[in-house]
Amino acid sequence: xxxxxxxxxxxxxxxxxxxxxxxxxxxxxxxxxxxxxxxxxxxxxxxxxxxxxxxxxxxxxxxxxxxxxxxxxxxxxxxxxxxxxxxxxxxxxxxxxxxxxxxxxxxxxxxxxxxxxxxxxxxxxxxxxxxxxxxxxxxxxxxxxxxxxxxxxxxxxxxxxxxxxxxxxxxxxxxxxxxxxxxxxxxxxxxxxxxxxxxxxxxxxxxxxxxxxxxxxxxxxxxxxxxxxxxxxxxxxxxxxxxxxxxxxxxxxxxx
Numbered sequence: 001x002x003x004x005x006x007x008x009x010x011x012x013x014x015x016x017x018x019x020x021x022x023x024x025x026x027x028x029x030x031x032x033x034x035x036x037x038x039x040x041x042x043x044x045x046x047x048x049x050x051x052x053x054x055x056x057x058x059x060x061x062x063x064x065x066x067x068x069x070x071x072x073x074x075x076x077x078x079x080x081x082x083x084x085x086x087x088x089x090x091x092x093x094x095x096x097x098x099x100x101x102x103x104x105x106x107x108x109x110x111x112x113x114x115x116x117x118x119x120x121x122x123x124x125x126x127x128x129x130x131x132x133x134x135x136x137x138x139x140x141x142x143x144x145x146x147x148x149x150x151x152x153x154x155x156x157x158x159x160x161x162x163x164x165x166x167x168x169x170x171x172x173x174x175x176x177x178x179x180x181x182x183x184x185x186x187x188x189x190x191x192x193x194x195x196x197x198x199x200x201x202x203x204x205x206x207x208x209x210x211x212x213x214x215x216x217x218x219x220x221x222x223x224x225x226x227x228x229x230x231x232x233x234x235x236x237x238x239x240x241x242x243x244x245x246x247x248x249x250x251x252x253x254x255x256x
Contacts, residue, residue, distance in 0.1 A: 013053075020062055020064075021061055023043065023047075023065055024061075027065070027068045028072075036073070040100060041100040041102055043073075044103060045106055047062050047065050047069060048062075048131045048135075051063070051128040062131075066131055066134075091139055092139060093136070093141075093182060094142050094149055097152075104152060107136070108155055110128045111156065112159060113127070115159050118163075118166060129163070130171075130174065133171075133177070136156070136178035137174060137181070140181060141180055141185065142181065142182075142184045142185065143185045156178075157179065160178055160182070161175075163175030164176050164218060165211055165212045169214070172214060172215045172218055173218055176222045177222050179219055179223065183223065195219055196220075
C-alpha cells in the first residue's frame with residue numbers, strides 16, 4: 001500500500017501516510033523483531049524513496065518511520081556528552097552491506113542523484129540526502145578490510161566530500177559524520193594526512209569559499225574525534241602547527 005496505493009490519484013497520499021504509520025508501529029513491536037529484520041532491506045529502500053515525495057505528509061511519515069527503523073535494525077544508541085558523540089553497539093558498514101547487499105548500490109545511486117540535484121538546483125529538500133547521510137553516520141567505523149571491500153566503500157567518499165562543500169551547514173556537518181565509518185582504521189592516518197595536504201595547498205590560493213574550507217575542517221574534526229586512540233600524536237602536532245596560518249588569513253576567503 002505504501003509503494004503502490006490503490007484509488008484516485010488525489011487520495012493516494014493519504015493511503016501512503018497511513019501505510020507508513022502502520023509500518024512504523026509494526027517496527028516498534030518488540031515481538032516482531034525477527035520478522036522486521038527479514039524485511040529490513042525492502043523497508044529501508046521503500047522509506048528512503050518516500051523522501052523524494054512532493055507531499056510533505058508523506059515525507060514526514062517517512063522520516064518518523066526511518067528513525068524507528070534505524071534504531072531497530074542497526075541496534076545502536078547514541079550517548080552525547082557536550083560536543084562529544086559516541087556510538088554504542090551497532091553494525092559496521094561492512095556488516096550492514098553483507099546483511100543487506102542491495103543497499104550499497106541503492107545508497108550510492110541515491111547519493112549521486114542528491115548530489116546532482118544540489119549542484120544543479122542548490123537545494124537538498126525533496127531528496128533522500130539526509131536519510132542516506134543519517135544511515136551512513138549511524139554505522140560503526142571499520143577496523144580492517146579486504147582490498148575489494150575498501151574499493152567498494154571508497155565509491156562513497158568523493159560524493160560525501162562534495163556534500164561537505166554544500167552551502168547548507170547541516171549538510172556539511174552530516175556528510176562529515178557520514179565519512180567516519182567509511183575510512184578503515186588502517187587507512188585513517190593516510191586519509192587525514194591527505195586532508196592536511198589539501199589545506200596546505202589551499203594556503204597557496206588567494207580565494208576559497210568559506211563553505212569548502214569549513215567542510216574540510218569538519219572532516220578533520222570528526223575523523224580525529226572518532227580515532228583519537230590510534231592517531232600518531234607527533235605527526236598530528238606538526239600538521240596542526242602548520243594550520244596556524246589560518247588565523248592570519250581571514251581576508252583570503254570569499255563567502256558563498
